[in-house]
Structure formats: C-alpha cells, structure tokens
Amino acid sequence: MLPLSDVQILAVEQYGAGPCGTQYLADLGAEVIKIENPHDGGDMSRSVGPYFLGNGKSTASSEFFQSFNRNKKSITLDISKRAGKAVFHDLVRSADALCCNMRGDVPAKLGLTYETLGEINPKIVCAFLTAYGRDGSRKDWPGFDYLMQAEAGYFSLTGEPDTLPSRMGLSLVDIMTGQTMALSCCAAIIRARETGQGQNIDTNLFDLAMSNLGYLGTWYLNERCIQGREAxxxxxxxxxxxxxxxxxxxxxxxxxxxxxxxxxxxxxxxxxxxxxxxxxxxxxxxxxxxxxxxxxxxxxxxxxxxxxxxxxxxxxxxxxxLNLGEAIENPFIKERDRVMDLTLQDGTPFRLLDAPFETGTPTPTNPAPELGANTDEILTKLGYDEDRLRSLRENKTI
The missing domain is CATH 3.30.1540.10 (formyl-coa transferase, domain 3)
Known part of the structure; x- marks a missing residue:
C-alpha cells in the first residue's frame, strides 16, 4: 500500500510548480483531483508544446502536461459560479487538503482560504503556492521561475566567469517550490488528523529561491562575501x-x-x-x-x-x-529502473522519468487525465444523480 493512499487532495493548479508538487503526492498514493475551469481549457499546460502524443487531439496529449500530472483525476468545475461553489464545498467536506497555485491575491477572492473553507471542514489544509506570497506589496504580481533565478542572484553564480549572466538549465525553483508545498502539506495533514484543526500553509517561488542560497547567503549576511562564478x-x-x-x-x-x-x-x-x-x-x-x-x-x-x-x-x-540524451540513456538509469512506461487514453504508448523515491510499492503508472475525465465519477460518489449532473451541465457549471 502506498503511504498516502487514504489522503484526498483537491488541486486548483496550473503549469509547473503546483502540479509538480501534487504529482509527488499522487505518486505516493494520494487521490489528487484537479479542479479545472470548463470554459478556458483547464490547466494551461494542456496546450504547452512543442511535443504532443498521438495525433495531438487529446486534451492530455501535451508531453509537458504529462510530465507533471500523472496519477491524478480531473473534474471540470466553474468555481466562480454560485452553483460551482456549492459543488466545490461538497468536495471540501471530505478532502484532506486543497493545494492551490495562483497569483497571491486570488485565493482569498475566490474563497479558497482556511478562513472560508474551515467553516465547511475544520480539518482542511489549504496549501498555497504563489510567486511572491499572499501578502505584501507583490501579492498581486505574476511571477515565474527564471524571474526568481534572476532576482535571487542565481544568474551571477551560474556559468563561467566573465560571460553573460546565465540561468540554470532547469526550472529548479518551480520544482523545489512544488516539493516544499507537498512536504508542508503532508506535515499539516498529520497535525490536522491529530488535532482536528486545519490551517493555511504558504510557500512561494521567491522565498524558496532565496532560501536555496544556503551557505552563500550565510556568508553574505555575516561576512559580506559576495560569491561569484568559479571557473x-x-x-x-x-x-x-x-x-x-x-x-x-x-x-x-x-x-x-x-x-x-x-x-x-x-x-x-x-x-x-x-x-x-x-x-x-x-x-x-x-x-x-x-x-x-x-x-x-x-x-x-x-x-x-x-x-x-x-x-x-x-x-x-x-x-x-553528459548531455541530456546521454544522461537518460546511461545504463545506470536502466539498472535503477528510473523510466516508467505509460499509455495515453487513445492507446498511444509513452515514457516518463519515475518519481525519485521508493516505497516498496511500485509508483502507479496512470497517465495524466483528459480534461474533466472524472467529473461524473467523482460527483456520483458525492451522491449527485443524473438529473443534478444534467442541470449542472446545462448551466455550464461542469
């Protein structure tokens, strides 16, 4: 049995950082339900190219999207509508956590914080991943990984001396902020199960990027040492x-x-x-x-x-x-069994790199879901009958 097999996560998320974090939770067995807007194509990364699986017509065919959303479920739900909020609140009643990555000022506007959802489920954990935090002068700023690398000094540390400032080749700020959200979310769920009290949990790209400076930050704070690039x-x-x-x-x-x-x-x-x-x-x-x-x-x-x-x-x-191709073709990758084989909903086979942990139970190999693939399944489990589902579709709530 996977360690999070009795955990349910609602995910209002898009793109890379948030989905990366909840994918770790899904790989560990949590039921992760993506809440996606039925009117705008859902998670924006569904359309991110340049590579698409099969004929590219599936809403889950983006290889970028597949990289961060395996083992999840998807429900289409317009939470800006009154009826959509009611459905969402029904989901909240049985969920352990909400993981949300949005601009910092948006969760409160949509009623996604513990102050609102705790009235419905006192044990709910509301975990937020934002660019610059949910308070402060930048709470309404959009932000992305490379911007954080630039402002946190990474460009001055990466590459050879006397060359142009350079970013890291990977979006490690996104990935590590997602991991931080997942870790803090698990910690808060443990506390909520022990005490019956949920809470808000906050992490953001900027704080993670600064924290990652580690001992270089310590050297500056105490010695005023400005570390540069080494040959x-x-x-x-x-x-x-x-x-x-x-x-x-x-x-x-x-x-x-x-x-x-x-x-x-x-x-x-x-x-x-x-x-x-x-x-x-x-x-x-x-x-x-x-x-x-x-x-x-x-x-x-x-x-x-x-x-x-x-x-x-x-x-x-x-x-x-090694270059990237050589790294993935490294025989040690095969020895470690680090590549998983999956099949898209239309039968197209594809491969992903496996999760970086072993639990004694193999990582599930479910492909990322098509948009709204699990809407009926999930709402039926909540007790919604065919008439109610039909009504929600007619008013474009789901």
Whole structure:
C-alpha cells in the first residue's frame, strides 16, 4: 500500500510548480483531483508544446502536461459560479487538503482560504503556492521561475566567469517550490488528523529561491562575501571540485573530504602530490587552485573519461559530463529502473522519468487525465444523480 493512499487532495493548479508538487503526492498514493475551469481549457499546460502524443487531439496529449500530472483525476468545475461553489464545498467536506497555485491575491477572492473553507471542514489544509506570497506589496504580481533565478542572484553564480549572466538549465525553483508545498502539506495533514484543526500553509517561488542560497547567503549576511562564478563550475572553497579535461572530453571530480585528495593522487599515478605541503589541506589547495587545475588537466589527458571512471569507480567521487540524451540513456538509469512506461487514453504508448523515491510499492503508472475525465465519477460518489449532473451541465457549471 502506498503511504498516502487514504489522503484526498483537491488541486486548483496550473503549469509547473503546483502540479509538480501534487504529482509527488499522487505518486505516493494520494487521490489528487484537479479542479479545472470548463470554459478556458483547464490547466494551461494542456496546450504547452512543442511535443504532443498521438495525433495531438487529446486534451492530455501535451508531453509537458504529462510530465507533471500523472496519477491524478480531473473534474471540470466553474468555481466562480454560485452553483460551482456549492459543488466545490461538497468536495471540501471530505478532502484532506486543497493545494492551490495562483497569483497571491486570488485565493482569498475566490474563497479558497482556511478562513472560508474551515467553516465547511475544520480539518482542511489549504496549501498555497504563489510567486511572491499572499501578502505584501507583490501579492498581486505574476511571477515565474527564471524571474526568481534572476532576482535571487542565481544568474551571477551560474556559468563561467566573465560571460553573460546565465540561468540554470532547469526550472529548479518551480520544482523545489512544488516539493516544499507537498512536504508542508503532508506535515499539516498529520497535525490536522491529530488535532482536528486545519490551517493555511504558504510557500512561494521567491522565498524558496532565496532560501536555496544556503551557505552563500550565510556568508553574505555575516561576512559580506559576495560569491561569484568559479571557473570550470568549481566549488567556492573546496579543491579539487570542478570539471577537468580528459583525452576525449570532460570529467567532474569532487574531493569534498580531505581523505579523497591523497586517494586521487595515488589513482592518477602522482602519489607524491598527496603529501606535498602546498596541497596539504583545503586551505592550501584553495590558494593553489590554478596549479591543481593545470596538473590535473595534464595528467587526466592521458586517458579517456571512461577509462578514468573505471579507475575512480567507488573510490574517488567522479562523474562524466553528459548531455541530456546521454544522461537518460546511461545504463545506470536502466539498472535503477528510473523510466516508467505509460499509455495515453487513445492507446498511444509513452515514457516518463519515475518519481525519485521508493516505497516498496511500485509508483502507479496512470497517465495524466483528459480534461474533466472524472467529473461524473467523482460527483456520483458525492451522491449527485443524473438529473443534478444534467442541470449542472446545462448551466455550464461542469
């Protein structure tokens, strides 16, 4: 049994960050019900290209959409209508949580906060993911991952020195904010089940981006150290921890504990460097970073990357520097069984990368739902009969 198999999540969400977070909950067994507007195509990521599965006509054919919405259900519901709000409130009565990613000022306007929904279900957890928070001067600002990377200093930390400011290649702020929402939501559900008291939970892209600065933020706050970009994607203080050239490409070495330096020296056939006082510890090696880079480049050029990886395997922390295709075709991916096979509703087979956790029960492999695919199923379970469903359709509530 999956750990969240008795949890129900309502998701008013779109695009990447929020759906990423609720997908983790769905992968862990939660019943995640996407609440989607029947009048605007639902989650906007349903139309995000450039790649679509099958003939592209399915409302779930976007490969972007499939990447963040597997194992969920979808109900079309216009919660701006009085009748739609009544249906939504019926859903809230039995739900554990509402996960919502919208502009910061919108949830309160739509009555999606605990102050409103707690009157219907005191145990409900209302988890919000916004760009800049639900209060403050930017609560009504739209915002996206790359903007956060820019303002949180990531562009000044990514890439080689003396080049244009650069973002990270992935939307990690979106992904990690979604994970943070999922984690805090689970914590609040545990508390609600113990105490009978739900609550609001807030996370936002900006705060996550700033929090992720970690020790670099600590260095600035206490030492006024403004860390910049290091050559070869090097660590700011640990040496050697960077990329080095080999006979046929590049390799990344991470001697991030003192014990690895003499081991590395021995494995490359230069044992005398391990006891050289110029390189005796992290402090000395940092002061002689350029010398170490030169000598490692010269030595590692004698063999190919794969040859060095065989020598270092399990002894010296090292990795090849791969492109995305090479990374996914890496035999270790197959060994770890990190790719799942799914089938679109029209029979089209496709593949996704699996969730990054194992529970003893395989991750479900249900494709992301078509728009409104589960409307009748979910409302019937609430006790709605055919006449009521017909009425809701006629007034375009569902």
């Amino acid at each position: 070869r994607s090097g660590h700011p203080s640990l040496v050697p921890c960077a990329q080095f050239s080999t006979k046929d490409g590049w390799i990344f070495l991470m001697c991030n504990k003192e014990k690895f330096w003499p081991i590395l020296c021995d494995k490359i056939g230069r044992p005398e460097l391990g006891s050289d006082p110029r390189y005796a510890n992290f402090k000395e090696r940092l002061e002689n970073r350029r010398d170490i880079q030169t000598l490692l480049d010269e030595t590692l050029a004698a063999k190919t990357t794969s040859e060095w990886l065989e020598i270092f395997a399990g002894i010296v922390p090292a990795a090849p520097i």
